[in-house]
Amino acid sequence: MAYKLFYWPGIQGRGEFVRLALEDAGAAYEDVGRSQGEAALMAAMKKLDPVHRPFAPPFLQDGDVLVGQTANILYCLGPKLDLAPADEAGRLWVNQLQLTIADMVAEAHDTHHPVASGLYYDDQKAEALRRARDFTENRIPKFLSYFEEILANNPGGAGCLAGASASYADLSLFQLVEGLRYAFPKAMARMARSLPQVTALCDAVSRRPGIAAYLKSPRRQPFNEEGIFRHYPELDADHEAPQRFANPT
Amino acid sequence: MAYKLFYWPGIQGRGEFVRLALEDAGAAYEDVGRSQGEAALMAAMKKLDPVHRPFAPPFLQDGDVLVGQTANILYCLGPKLDLAPADEAGRLWVNQLQLTIADMVAEAHDTHHPVASGLYYDDQKAEALRRARDFTENRIPKFLSYFEEILANNPGGAGCLAGASASYADLSLFQLVEGLRYAFPKAMARMARSLPQVTALCDAVSRRPGIAAYLKSPRRQPFNEEGIFRHYPELDADHEAPQRFANPT
Numbered sequence: 428m429a430y431k432l433f434y435w436p437g438i439q440g441r442g443e444f445v446r447l448a449l450e451d452a453g454a455a456y457e458d459v460g461r462s463q464g465e466a467a468l469m470a471a472m473k474k475l476d477p478v479h480r481p482f483a484p485p486f487l488q489d490g491d492v493l494v495g496q497t498a499n500i501l502y503c504l505g506p507k508l509d510l511a512p513a514d515e516a517g518r519l520w521v522n523q524l525q526l527t528i529a530d531m532v533a534e535a536h537d538t539h540h541p542v543a544s545g546l547y548y549d550d551q552k553a554e555a556l557r558r559a560r561d562f563t564e565n566r567i568p569k570f571l572s573y574f575e576e577i578l579a580n581n582p583g584g585a586g587c588l589a590g591a592s593a594s595y596a597d598l599s600l601f602q603l604v605e606g607l608r609y610a611f612p613k614a615m616a617r618m619a620r621s622l623p624q625v626t627a628l629c630d631a632v633s634r635r636p637g638i639a640a641y642l643k644s645p646r647r648q649p650f651n652e653e654g655i656f657r658h659y660p661e662l663d664a665d666h667e668a669p670q671r672f673a674n675p676t
Numbered sequence: 677m678a679y680k681l682f683y684w685p686g687i688q689g690r691g692e693f694v695r696l697a698l699e700d701a702g703a704a705y706e707d708v709g710r711s712q713g714e715a716a717l718m719a720a721m722k723k724l725d726p727v728h729r730p731f732a733p734p735f736l737q738d739g740d741v742l743v744g745q746t747a748n749i750l751y752c753l754g755p756k757l758d759l760a761p762a763d764e765a766g767r768l769w770v771n772q773l774q775l776t777i778a779d780m781v782a783e784a785h786d787t788h789h790p791v792a793s794g795l796y797y798d799d800q801k802a803e804a805l806r807r808a809r810d811f812t813e814n815r816i817p818k819f820l821s822y823f824e825e826i827l828a829n830n831p832g833g834a835g836c837l838a839g840a841s842a843s844y845a846d847l848s849l850f851q852l853v854e855g856l857r858y859a860f861p862k863a864m865a866r867m868a869r870s871l872p873q874v875t876a877l878c879d880a881v882s883r884r885p886g887i888a889a890y891l892k893s894p895r896r897q898p899f900n901e902e903g904i905f906r907h908y909p910e911l912d913a914d915h916e917a918p919q920r921f922a923n924p925t
Contacts, residue, residue, distance in 0.1 A: 477829045479769060482776045482822050494768060496775040498747075503768055519743055519752055520728060526745040527731045533782060541790045541803065543810035554790065554803045561792035573731050580726045 429455035431488040433468060436460040438654035439606075441497045441532070442485040447598040448501055450641035452508035458646070460484075498525045501595045510595040521589045524577070524596040528603055531570045535606065536655045538562045538662055548652075548659070559662035563614035567607065571622055574600055578624035585624045586631060593635070600625070601632035606656030611663045678704035680737040682717060685709040687903035688855075690746045690781070691734040696847040697750055699890035701757035707895070709733075747774045750844045759844040770838050773826070773845040777852050780819045784855065785904045787811045787911055797901075797908070808911035812863035816856065820871055823849060827873035834873045835880060842884070849874070850881035855905030860912045 430449065434442030442460075449456045460468040468484075475481075481495025487504070494500050502522050505511025511521050536544075541558040542551040574588070583591035588600065604625060608615045619626060632638055641647055650656055679698065683691030691707075698705045709717040717733075724730075730744025736753070743749050751771050754760025760770050785793075790807040791800040823837070832840035837849065853874060857864045868875060881887055890896055899905055 477825070478831060480822075480826070480829075481772065482779075482819070492765060494772065496772045499768055499772045499775055502771070516741060519748055522751070523730065523743065523745045523748045526748055530731075530782075533779075537786065537790075541786075542806045543814070545810065545814060551806070554806070557791045557800070557803070561794065565792070565794060570731070573729075576726070576729070580729075582727060 428490055429457055431457050431459055432485060433471065433488070434458070434460050434485040436465055436468070437648070437651075439602075439648055439650060439656075440485070440654050443602055444497050444595075444599050445485055445487060445500050445504070446646075447602055447638065447641070448504055448508055448510055448595045450646070451593075451598055451635055451637040452510060453637050454508060498522060498529050501525055501599070505595050508595070510593065510598070512590050512594070517590055521594045521596045524574075524588050525599055527570070527573070528596065528599045531566070531603060532606075532655060534562060534566055535603075535610065538610075539657050539659060548657075552661075555659075555662060559611075560664070563611055563663065567611065567614055568618060571604075571607075571618060571625055575622050575625050578628060585627070587628070593632075597628060597632055598638070601629045601638075604629045606650065609650040610656040610658050612658075613663045613665060677739055678706055680706050680708055681734060682720065682737070683707070683709050683734040685714055685717070686897070686900075688851075688897055688899065688905075689734070689903050692851055693746050693844075693848045694734055694736060694749050694753070695895075696851055696887065696890070697753055697757055697759055697844045699895070700842075700847055700884055700886040701759060702886050703757060710895075747771060747778050750774055750848070754844050757844070759842065759847070761839050761843070766839055770843045770845045773823075773837050774848055776819070776822070777845065777848045780815070780852060781855075781904060783811060783815055784852075784859065787859075788906050788908060797906075801910075804908075804911060808860075809913070812860055812912065816860065816863055817867060820853075820856075820867060820874055824871050824874050827877060835877070837877075842881075846877060846881055847887070850878045850887075853878045855899065858899040859905040859907050861907075862912045862914060 432442060432445055432449070434440060446458070459471060476493055479493050481493070485497060485500065486493060486495035487500045489503070494503050502518065502525070505518065505521065506513060511518050538559040539548050539555050540546070540551065541554040548555065577588055578585045581588065583589070587593050588596045633642065650658070652658070681691060681694055681698070683689060695707070708720060725742055728742050730742070734746060734749065735742060735744035736749045738752070743752050751767065751774070754767065754770065755762060760767050787808040788797050788804050789795070789800065790803040797804065826837055827834045830837065832838070836842050837845045882891065899907070901907070
């Protein structure tokens with residue numbers, strides 16, 4: 428039976444991390460929000476099993492099982508799609524990497540919504556300018572140099588983050604970097620030379636048959652200013668002199 | 677062999693979610709940052725296995741295995757400490773709840789650090805006032821009423837979030853609510869009457885033998901203004917008229 432993915436239509440959002448895994452594996456799935464529209468998505472959400480009701484989309488229905496939280500969905504799907512190691516230690520390591528990617532995704536979102544996700548960007552632009560400056564100067568380098576180091580030290584080779592074959596964490600790192608390149612092209616260009624392994628991994632992911640076909644298809648929605656990664660040029664300014672920070676925590 | 681917990685000394689922080697599970701189970705562990713001091717913690721972090729280096733504390737050493745990311749540590753510890761269901765579906769559901777708790781913890785942190793964790797609170801107080809207002813008016817009710825509903829609908833009874841016996845998610849919800857009560861006593865008092873199940877669960881967790889003994893011991897550090905949950909009275913203001921929000925996402 429086909430998986431059912433529940434997520435908002437019109438944006439890649441957190442649903443995209445699940446889509447990429449399903450598409451890479453060639454798994455059959457219905458993207459309910461896109462195929463049936465937002466009203467049907469909302470109606471379906473109201474009819475969910477109240478015992479296991481998820482807090483928010485995305486969530487995935489796999490037969491009788493309903494799974495929420497992006498990293499949890501991927502943890503569950505990983506072995507079924509052959510996108511995770513089979514052993515528990517390997518699965519935990521991939522999950523740990525995925526959760527670190529999720530932390531950075533949340534921070535990327537908050538660059539344009541540092542006050543409240545329920546307010547418009549224009550109502551929190553002053554705060555967004557400050558937060559985005561910290562993000563591009565401090566957080567992007569800190570997170571991406573961490574993944575660069577993990578790739579360089581992987582005993583299975585720098586072609587993937589964990590073990591010797593691709594996992595869903597590789598697909599998610601690709602999506603994260605694609606989103607950052609869309610939202611912060613100047614900041615990412617400044618970093619590119621110091622991220623050879625991350626860059627090579629992203630290139631390799633984009634060439635995987637399932638991913639390459641997906642990226643060319645109409646199923647891949649473009650990035651836009653409704654999603655997590657938004658290109659507001661004023662948030663991607665040039666900074667010659669870095670901001671001074673009070674403490675390193 | 678005793679577990680080794682690596683976390684910053686002086687704060688409960690994210691390490692506390694791991695401590696509560698270990699303490700509830702009476703597991704032997706060394707809290708390296710507290711027993712050896714911050715310099716020793718930093719030195720130990722530099723000597724970690726570079727292949728599985730965690731992005732940030734907390735992380736846990738269990739023999740040869742090093743595990744990072746709070747929810748991932750608890751996922752790994754759960755069955756060993758008898759604080760998670762044995763079956764995969766049950767473990768995934770507890771993990772989903774834990775990740776939702778983790779999302780709220782991150783939002784609670786950002787009420788006092790909405791711009792940058794590397795800047796002092798005083799340097800982002802204006803932004804913090806706006807973010808905390810949204811958090812207390814919208815986010816606390818949304819998250820805690822979700823957990824209230826999950827407890828009320830649990831077929832195993834409202835005494836725990838999942839199944840018929842306590843899991844680490846129950847301990848984490850207790851810690852989250854304790855932290856919110858410390859940081860936002862007025863907002864939490866306004867909500868108390870609508871959260872009977874959450875309140876009862878937190879009371880029950882505090883009476884569990886391992887937890888009760890821990891809370892009375894010097895190992896339980898008090899909340900303070902260096903941690904995730906900080907009591908800045910100006911962030912916990914009375915609000916008669918709610919802010920208007922542009923959209924509900």
